[in-house]
Amino acid sequence: MQIELLDTFLDLIETRNFNKTAERLGVTQSTVSSRIRSLESILEKQLFIRNKSGTEPTVAGIRFADHAKAVKLRWLDARREIEAVGKFDRLIRIGIHFELYERVLEPWLEWVRNAIPKLAIYVEIDYSNQMILDLTTGGLDLAVLYSPQHLPDIHYEQIAEENFVMVSTSRLSMSEVRPSNYIRANYSPFFDRAHKQMLPELEISPISMGNGGAIAHLLRRKGGTAFVSQSVAAALQREGVVHLVQDAPTISQPIYSAVHIRYRHSHTHIRLLKALKPTTV
Template identity: 45%
Template sequence: WLAAVRRELPATSIYLEVDYSGQMNRDLGAGDLDLAILFTPHYLPDLHYERIGEVHYEMVSNKVSRIEDVKAEDYIQAVYSPAFDRLHRQAHPELSTAPIASGETTAILALMQKLGGSAFVTEADAKRLLRTGAVSRVAGAEPIAQAVYAAVNVRTRHAHQHRRIIATLQALLETGRSHAYERPDRI
């Protein structure tokens, strides 16, 4: 996303963090940020939120190949956001007691590599790992979709620069979804 925004608006300053939606909402409200791309909107009176797409996560494993074989003790629970965590707990309550959890993609990938196990990762990461043979897709585990939002101050929601960044990210989310993951059973 960052590369596309830099190409589109090379003079724009960008501050990047992993999902700290609560803090980004507060910073927007205080005027310290102009625009935020986040997973968890906290509806504040002066902020405008717009759903711009979704990020999809797939369960992969380097230990098992079927959802029935995934055990909580070998599972690395992804907690990418409160919404993702809620969807995960609804879909897999038996895995929501895993002894290891993280909200950081890099940590989840490292833990899978070092400890082995199963976890939800982005489609792009799943595709990359599947190509290398490092993991297999866990059959029977449905993908989890995480909504992505753009947030701006209501007074600047129509600003040209904001609209260009949002449109660029919407296009990337749409394109990424259509090309992000090829399931082996559909080739």
Template identity: 45%
Template sequence: MQIELLDTFLDLVETNSFNRTAERLGLTQSTVSSRVKALETALGKPLFTRSRAGTRPTAAGLRLVDHARAMRREWNQARRGVKRGSDFTQSLRIGIQNDLAASHIGDWVAEFRRALPRTAFYIELDYSAQMSADVLAGELDLALLFTPRHMPDLLYETVGEVTYRLISSEAPRRADLAPERHIRANYSPAFAKAQQELLPDFPDSAVASGQNAAVCGLIAALGGSAFVLEESALDLAAAGQFHLVEDVPPIAQRVYLAVHLRQRHAHAQRKLLAIVRQYFSKPR
């Protein structure tokens, strides 16, 4: 079985479009069709039906989904196991939300290595949706992220939260801010909703970003107001060019650990989860 056939099948189940799957996988539409045909020939069953409403999996296709996900995950883990260096007993691939990495990655990885000295770690920075997909596919063993994406076979556990504060180059009070100069941060859907509730009269911003470092760079260059991580807000305020907007409450963003259900009781994953939870429980 070629793993590319399963990748193409699972993507098509998600997109319901041969054209969209071709775009996402960087293939021609005819290649997608031939891969699906090869899989159907091997299984002796049609896996999709086409209509004006789009492409939909047949009953056989739906039965294949869970098996395909499991086989893809096992293949990815086997591939990584074969590549593992002989100096380590295991390797772990960990995804971390971009904004968490800036201030936490050094402390966390140092603790991880002390707890699991015979483990090789690969750290990847990304956003929640992609990390969830990678955990499901077996490309990551676990991920620390902002937004749970409800997918089959994934388990999310709350580990703590980070805080964002509103700062401004203009004034320390909300009434004195220029709404049109606000830089809208979009760190997660939950964060965006909370920001809208706090600043309902602020229009859609001309400039926006979903990463703290980018928002800090934008407000440093353009001025105005923006929500940034509390550590960044305090540093910028201490430098004397920005004010903490004291009458707008901070926004707390929850942090989750994502792990595959098959790995929820694995010793290494539970040990890393305990380390991260303990880190967030410490007083700041």
């Protein structure tokens, strides 16, 4: 199967528009149509329905989407591994949670370059649920995340904790924090439960977000009050953007490593995990 057929199919799943997909891929609309027809011929199933309201995937198209993503991922992995022949002994695919990569990535990769110079690293920044799915399908070899799902093929180990503190662009105490100017952070199910228990009066707020970078951006541009990680809080304080809400509680979020059980006793994976701990403590 030609890989451009999968590229075209996956792009059309996203855009639901033949013309937009043609523009994004730099081909003609007739080329997009031809590729989809070729894929439908190979699979012997109709993948899309075109009508006045637009383009929609069929049931077969929806079911094929996950398989297409997996095939595309394996193809990219194969290309990277072939390109690395002679340069590196092995490729390891690592997933790191969005809130952790600034804290983990630089010191850990520096250790890898010095300690295992023939190891190639591919890094994906993502959320916990997607990383766990990628571990089960083979898309990732190791992940650092907030929210484990206890699946039989995945081994977890708590390696550290991330502390989240409340900051505000005004000098406030807890008694002065109001839902109207509060950005409700939701970094993980664990964080969500802790917030509900500690601060039920702030559960209903006009804005709720799950990305620390986006929350920091809003604090810089619009102001307000929110929970951010200690490292983000320190950076915002250095910029003069926020102040700590001194009497607010701290929410401690466990950090986990995750590997597929087939790699649990791999010497390389064990070394990588041991090296991760100092960067996350």
